[in-house]
Amino acid sequence: MTDRLERQFAFLNEADRLKQILRATTLVDGSRVENSGEHSWHLALYALVLADQAGPGVSIDRVIRMLLIHDLVEIDVGDVPIHSRNGQAHGSEATQAAEARAAERIFGLLPPDLGESLRALWEEFEAAETPDARFAKSLDRVQPVMANLMSGGGTWETYGVTYDQLEARVGSRIARGAPALWDWVREKARPRFG
Amino acid sequence: MTDRLERQFAFLNEADRLKQILRATTLVDGSRVENSGEHSWHLALYALVLADQAGPGVSIDRVIRMLLIHDLVEIDVGDVPIHSRNGQAHGSEATQAAEARAAERIFGLLPPDLGESLRALWEEFEAAETPDARFAKSLDRVQPVMANLMSGGGTWETYGVTYDQLEARVGSRIARGAPALWDWVREKARPRFG
Numbered sequence: 001m002t003d004r005l006e007r008q009f010a011f012l013n014e015a016d017r018l019k020q021i022l023r024a025t026t027l028v029d030g031s032r033v034e035n036s037g038e039h040s041w042h043l044a045l046y047a048l049v050l051a052d053q054a055g056p057g058v059s060i061d062r063v064i065r066m067l068l069i070h071d072l073v074e075i076d077v078g079d080v081p082i083h084s085r086n087g088q089a090h091g092s093e094a095t096q097a098a099e100a101r102a103a104e105r106i107f108g109l110l111p112p113d114l115g116e117s118l119r120a121l122w123e124e125f126e127a128a129e130t131p132d133a134r135f136a137k138s139l140d141r142v143q144p145v146m147a148n149l150m151s152g153g154g155t156w157e158t159y160g161v162t163y164d165q166l167e168a169r170v171g172s173r174i175a176r177g178a179p180a181l182w183d184w185v186r187e188k189a190r191p192r193f194g
Numbered sequence: 195m196t197d198r199l200e201r202q203f204a205f206l207n208e209a210d211r212l213k214q215i216l217r218a219t220t221l222v223d224g225s226r227v228e229n230s231g232e233h234s235w236h237l238a239l240y241a242l243v244l245a246d247q248a249g250p251g252v253s254i255d256r257v258i259r260m261l262l263i264h265d266l267v268e269i270d271v272g273d274v275p276i277h278s279r280n281g282q283a284h285g286s287e288a289t290q291a292a293e294a295r296a297a298e299r300i301f302g303l304l305p306p307d308l309g310e311s312l313r314a315l316w317e318e319f320e321a322a323e324t325p326d327a328r329f330a331k332s333l334d335r336v337q338p339v340m341a342n343l344m345s346g347g348g349t350w351e352t353y354g355v356t357y358d359q360l361e362a363r364v365g366s367r368i369a370r371g372a373p374a375l376w377d378w379v380r381e382k383a384r385p386r387f388g
Contacts, residue, residue: 027214038231041262068239
């Protein structure tokens with residue numbers, strides 16, 4: 001038991017570092033960029049509050065668990081903004097390989113049973129094929145859109161994003177897991193682009 | 195549906211402000227104080243990872259939901275550190291009344307069905323009587339202990355806390371919902387006090 005708790009707390013203390021990983025997206029009031037720890041909390045709250053946007057077969061509690069751990073690999077890799085390097089950096093092979101190594105190290109801090117189950121949950125999120133993972137990905141894409149809308153441009157300005165790029169990089173992913181949500185958000189976003 | 199989404203996002207955008215509420219506790223590395231948004235994420239992760247410390251009848255998914263919303267009232271009231279004003283401010287009648295008004299306002303932003311269910315969950319947490327709420331409270335108390343241990347004193351130094359005060363204000367609450375966890379953490383904390 002003692003050794004088990006040592007490992008559980010080694011992981012929880014390491015996870016604390018996610019609070020120092022900065023994202024490109026700002027807070028809703030634009031005052032500063034957000035970090036990946038508070039972002040993960042906000043997304044879990046999104047899942048709780050927007051549960052009625054999930055399709056059949058989605059377990060909101062599994063989605064919440066997924067979102068709590070989805071960014072932990074950034075402790076080693078950093079945040080890779082979706083619109084950076086003209087949309088090419090996020091999801092590149094190099095990024096994916098680095099994230100897989102990070103998952104190995106970070107989930108490896110835990111007792112093996114727990115580490116393996118959380119790592120499997122993270123891999124499910126990354127693959128974005130199950131209903132739970134698709135809905136979680138939709139929320140991960142929609143929250144920065146809302147921050148940009150509220151703060152008056154945000155990363156759309158930073159990276160000179162066009163409406164077609166938004167549709168391709170973000171809208172298509174939101175629509176995959178939460179189509180009515182994208183319909184609603186698109187109406188808000190469309191007028192901001194020329 | 196449109197009006198419902200307007201209200202859901204009014205709440206989620208308001209919740210964003212929790213990222214700007216500063217706590218007395220620092221990050222594990224002592225580099226800065228943490229905010230209540232990232233704290234809420236860390237606690238939800240505590241629940242996920244320390245689930246085996248919960249007693250019979252505890253639903254970890256309900257505990258996680260509770261922890262995601264437990265500090266939202268601080269948007270209006272601010273964080274009231276447990277050791278501040280010689281331990282008298284936290285849980286005072288004045289604080290409780292202010293928090294109840296904050297809950298009314300903040301959960302009131304949501305569609306009524308959702309707002310009422312989340313407010314009831316928050317009240318359950320505050321009352322700390324159900325097994326889920328007791329376990330959630332234990333985690334809320336143990337995380338700052340770990341931060342203080344890791345950062346070399348933290349709020350114990352700030353507020354000149356004695357071991358007896360730690361036992362009374364913190365240990366007794368951890369032990370109520372997670373006795374083995376307090377046994378283990380106490381062994382780490384005891385030698386730091388004279």
